[in-house]
Amino acid sequence: MRILVIEDDPHLQRSLAAMLRDENYAVDTAGNGEDGLAKALEIAYDAILLDVMLPRLDGWAVLERLRRSTTTPVLMLTARDTVPDRVKGLDRGADDYLTKPFDLEELLARLRAIIRRSVGQTNSHFEIGQLRLDTAARLVSVSGQIIEVTAREYVLLEYLVLHRGKVVTRTTLYEHLFDENEISLSNLLDVHVSNLRKKLGIDLIVTKRGHGYLIP
Numbered sequence: 001m002r003i004l005v006i007e008d009d010p011h012l013q014r015s016l017a018a019m020l021r022d023e024n025y026a027v028d029t030a031g032n033g034e035d036g037l038a039k040a041l042e043i044a045y046d047a048i049l050l051d052v053m054l055p056r057l058d059g060w061a062v063l064e065r066l067r068r069s070t071t072t073p074v075l076m077l078t079a080r081d082t083v084p085d086r087v088k089g090l091d092r093g094a095d096d097y098l099t100k101p102f103d104l105e106e107l108l109a110r111l112r113a114i115i116r117r118s119v120g121q122t123n124s125h126f127e128i129g130q131l132r133l134d135t136a137a138r139l140v141s142v143s144g145q146i147i148e149v150t151a152r153e154y155v156l157l158e159y160l161v162l163h164r165g166k167v168v169t170r171t172t173l174y175e176h177l178f179d180e181n182e183i184s185l186s187n188l189l190d191v192h193v194s195n196l197r198k199k200l201g202i203d204l205i206v207t208k209r210g211h212g213y214l215i216p
Helices: 012-020 033-042 057-064 084-090 104-118 152-164 170-177 188-200
Strands: 002-006 026-030 047-051 074-080 096-099 125-128 131-134 141-144 206-208 213-214
Touching: 002 012, 002 033, 002 170, 012 084, 012 188, 026 033, 033 047, 033 057, 047 057, 047 104, 057 074, 057 084, 074 084, 074 104, 096 104, 125 170, 131 152, 152 170, 152 188, 170 213
Parallel strands: 002 026, 002 047, 047 074, 074 096
Antiparallel strands: 125 131, 131 141, 206 213
């Protein structure tokens, strides 16, 4: 999953990016509203963390312009905790609202929730035949046995599970699994898919030649 953090406080921006990367997210950052909006309109992020008080273009304006062309989930971050401020954010199209200072575990839980809702899912547990995926604990099991997967293998599997029934192109996967600073090899997806198939020991991920991958 690829997240955009739009936050002008350098320390908080670095802390959020590091925390999200520790949770296996691909992360891009922007320090002002104009740069954040440009990135958000160019790349199909899985979610955006958007500060309200930003230079050049504030969070309200960024959100308003985003909602003219994209439904990307947005979690607003602000030190303004009055009810009118929260109502304003939600009415303008924010998916959730979190006041500073916030608990990192709560932020992660809210982030997972808005990503699930954006693809029509509400449960954090998924069962497909013998496979069970726990997106809250980030655990994969087959027939009750925990399967050890790498961070990249997990996010690849999670993305395919969240988009079950749809062919996900290789381009889409590269865009959602890697951030703007990463250089990925052209055959890297094939390697991860092959490793997942071996570890899971079940026929789960289908290759659509010339198109991408699918979990039916």
